[in-house]
Amino acid sequence: MMGILIGAIGIKILVFWLTQMYQTLWRYASIEELWQIVGSVASANFITIVFFYMVSMRVPTTVLVLTATFDLILIGGIRILYRSLRQMKNGTRGEKHRVLIVGAGEAGIKMLREINNSKKGLCVAGFIDDDPNKKGRMLNGVKVIGGRDKIKEVVENSGAFEEIIIAMPTAPKRERIKIAEICHSTGIPVKILPTIEEILEFDVSAQKLRDLQIEDLLDREEVHLDKQAIGETISGKTVLVTGGAGSIGSELCRQIIRFHPKELIILDINENALYYLELELNRYIKETLNPMGIQIKLISRIASIREADIMKETFGELKPQIVFHAAAHKHVPLMERTPREAVKNNVFGTINVLEACIDAHVDRFVQISTDKAVNPTNVMGATKRICEMMVQIYNQKHQTECVAVRFGNVLGSNGSVIPIFKEQIAHGGPVTVTHKDITRFFMTIPEATQLVLQAASMAKGGEIFVLDMGDPVKITDLAEKMIKLSGHEPYTEIPIHFVGLRPGEKLYEELSYDMEAFDRTTFDSIFVEKPVCYDVGQIKETAKSLWQAANGDADEPVIEGVRRIVPEFVPDFNQNKNGRKSI
Helix, strand or coil: CHHHHHHHHHHHHHHHHHCCHHHECHHHCCHHHHHHHHHHHHHHHHHHHHHHHHCCCCCCHHHHHHHHHHHHHHHHHHHHHHHHHHHHHCCCCCCCEEEEEECCCHHHHHHHHHHHHCCCCEEEEEEECCCCCCCCCEECCEEEEECHHHHHHHHHHHCCCCEEEECCCCCCHHHHHHHHHHHHHCCCCEEECCCHHHCCCCCCCHHHCEECCHHHHCCCCCCCCCHHHHHHHHCCCEEEEECCCCHHHHHHHHHHHCCCCCEEEEEECCHHHHHHHHHHHHHHHHHHHHHHCCCCEEEEEECCCCCHHHHHHHHHHHCCCEEEECCCCCCHHHHHHCHHHHHHHHHHHHHHHHHHHHHCCCCEEEEEEEHHHCCCCCHHHHHHHHHHHHHHHHHHHCCCEEEEEEECEEECCCCCHHHHHHHHHHCCCCEEECCCCCEECEEEHHHHHHHHHHHHHHCCCCCEEEECCCCCEEHHHHHHHHHHHCCCCECCCECEEECCCCCCCCCCCCCCCCCCCEEECCCCCEEEECCCCCCHHHHHHHHHHHHHHHCCCCCHHHHHHHHHHCCCCCCCCCECCCCCECC
């Protein structure tokens, strides 16, 4: 008798194995798996009945029925029934937009569930995952087709997919880039889930999906932060960000708030941008931090750094401990046309903030600088070089630790070439590039701001930290990639025109002066230029003359005043009849 029962159990195990029951990940089971269970249980019990007949063993019909029912309940469970009813309620798949999800982990499964429960006309028809243990398995009735090597094959040969979703928010950056390049090469639309670092709410959901962007194809090493050091610098402190509603400033605020300051003060002159950032951060505090018992006071102030009295009043009232100074005019051609405004805002606005920091006994001041400050050929870069010098001068004279962080272009910022190219492509071209050989350093906004925080945590005073921007990117290559990303062919469908360098524009940028001491830090992505001592008296006298020139009615005295402070500044004197350079 015992041998017969063991034989019957063995038959059921064999049948379940042959029907691929054990290849299904049951924590993701749904309606399709329910029908698979029914079929497998029916087959197993039918073969068991035949087996009993062959060994001349009589089993009551009621026992056979109860056994089959028990199998269904045991294997399927109440959860399968619940999911079945819910999916039936939301309708069948029908003829829908067929989607391939790359990434069969938690994020991919969440995408599948949201798509199944939505009425957006989407249908997930396959998974791609490099995990060999998942290959061939069924997740919610959707098969894991194979690894990344299958993407082009299944899209191009089968014609079964109309869109790809990359759901790998925790994957290393290099892996995401490789996957994105493969998906993009298929020619069908690609959407991607941002990385966890990019999602403020840490909410992996279909609403976070966005189109594949050029930033996703930028091949750079992943940044590994010393979060403990940053936390010790930021946590429990009152932090102020000038220009906090701009591209860099707003991302600084998003990154800072992750390290739980006591207060975050956002100062900006742009009321609309400041208002929307305030809404975003308050939502994050309320929905994510407050349930964790973390309280952060968010303070927004409309103010201009050009108003010295307002700066001193604001800093004296709010008493920040750490200040990140991101407010500045950054547009090279516009500043070439209006050098007086560049000097008033960038140079003397920075001095106003530094003076306010000194009066309010701020612990640390961090200046956001640019690679255009190195051997500048334009007014904007020269004014930012003066700001770096002022940082080191104030560090010599006062207790506040004053440092600067210098880096190149950031992808996606308001002043970058990316939005310009996007608009030109949207209008059918041409895409305008100033020179076929022009190069620029690039990094993403989150990466730049994370490294700014890391540099701030290392500051002792007087340093100019320089971020490793990787290899320079050819702007022509960038334009070609963006055109391809839009689904067009460069030169044939969207032309690229080379229009000549703009006034004050370099063919290539530099990150450091040759004469400056240039050392590595404990972080591969951050270098440091040692403090330099300046003749404070002479620079102060020259700065007074520069202030008078900036408040005058001519540009030439301003240019000469800047050159006296920054002798390496070589302006473009190819001017028009109005005395400023042609654009």
